[in-house]
Amino acid sequence: MSKMLFNTEIIERNNVVNIEDRAYQFGDGIYEVIGVYNGKPLMLDEHMQRLERSAREIRLTLPESTAKLKKRLEQLVSTNELHEGIIYMQVSRGVASREHYFPSADVSPVIVAYTREEERMTDVEDKGAKAVLVEDIRWLRCDIKTLNLLPNAMAKQEAVENDAIEAILHRGNIVTEASASNVFMVKNGELYTHPADNYILNGITRRKLLELASELGINVNEQTFTVDELLAADEVFVSATKLDIIPVLQVDDSIIGNGQPGNITRQLIHAFRNLYEQNTESRA
Ligand code: PSZ
Numbered sequence: 001m002s003k004m005l006f007n008t009e010i011i012e013r014n015n016v017v018n019i020e021d022r023a024y025q026f027g028d029g030i031y032e033v034i035g036v037y038n039g040k041p042l043m044l045d046e047h048m049q050r051l052e053r054s055a056r057e058i059r060l061t062l063p064e065s066t067a068k069l070k071k072r073l074e075q076l077v078s079t080n081e082l083h084e085g086i087i088y089m090q091v092s093r094g095v096a097s098r099e100h101y102f103p104s105a106d107v108s109p110v111i112v113a114y115t116r117e118e119e120r121m122t123d124v125e126d127k128g129a130k131a132v133l134v135e136d137i138r139w140l141r142c143d144i145k146t147l148n149l150l151p152n153a154m155a156k157q158e159a160v161e162n163d164a165i166e167a168i169l170h171r172g173n174i175v176t177e178a179s180a181s182n183v184f185m186v187k188n189g190e191l192y193t194h195p196a197d198n199y200i201l202n203g204i205t206r207r208k209l210l211e212l213a214s215e216l217g218i219n220v221n222e223q224t225f226t227v228d229e230l231l232a233a234d235e236v237f238v239s240a241t242k243l244d245i246i247p248v249l250q251v252d253d254s255i256i257g258n259g260q261p262g263n264i265t266r267q268l269i270h271a272f273r274n275l276y277e278q279n280t281e282s283r284a
Pocket of ligand 1: 152177178200202241
């Protein structure tokens, strides 16, 4: 049976939820989802850095260094003999008598992590999928990876009910990101994505794709674009951990480009695949 990390120990996976854990009552905590390819976490340092940043932004002090946390996560992957899948890790502010204000400094954050075996989505990645447009009703600190995901869950549900893979969010006219991924569009051979400000989560996959695009000689514009510009784009795709890159062929009733995965999208899918295939080689 699969095991979990509970603070500093790897234990049998069981019910460790305390009813006064602030994650449970307030969504007061942060998390990361890390892709595991060929038994090795991909871009683990980047995920640990983002966790550190999220912690700082909500004024949560991590009980251990991210170097130590990284070791524990690697140990968990190896204990569970995870080959292909994800690590889910969350840090809550801790367990305390329910009050909105933060508990005193002697209350320690609670760390939990588990792994999940997951098949790669190469099929959708090759074929593409549909997305729907949903108004972005989230708060104004979407750059923090917090446990408060109700608006994201509601948006994703709307996607699922419309046979779509994602809900692309917009604040008024401006496209921000999607319910659980970043959104990109291609127009006249150039790549566009929302700047990494407080309106989006700066995805680890997003950052890597911007790097890969530059290496491929594709012009990258971290600029806002409107819903109309999205619908008139030559190519649209979304990116996230483990989902990697999914071509979006249709948004609501509008067909994007020629309705097939575009050239730049396919180049980036290819470059990203190379990246995680190299992830195996560096394992030895
Ligand atoms: O397994 C899944 O379906 C996952 S794993 C990570 C996500 C979904 N989503 C991360 C995410 C997000 O929740 C929002 C609102 N924006 C962007 C992203 C992409 O971030 P990275 O690339 O770091 O996973």
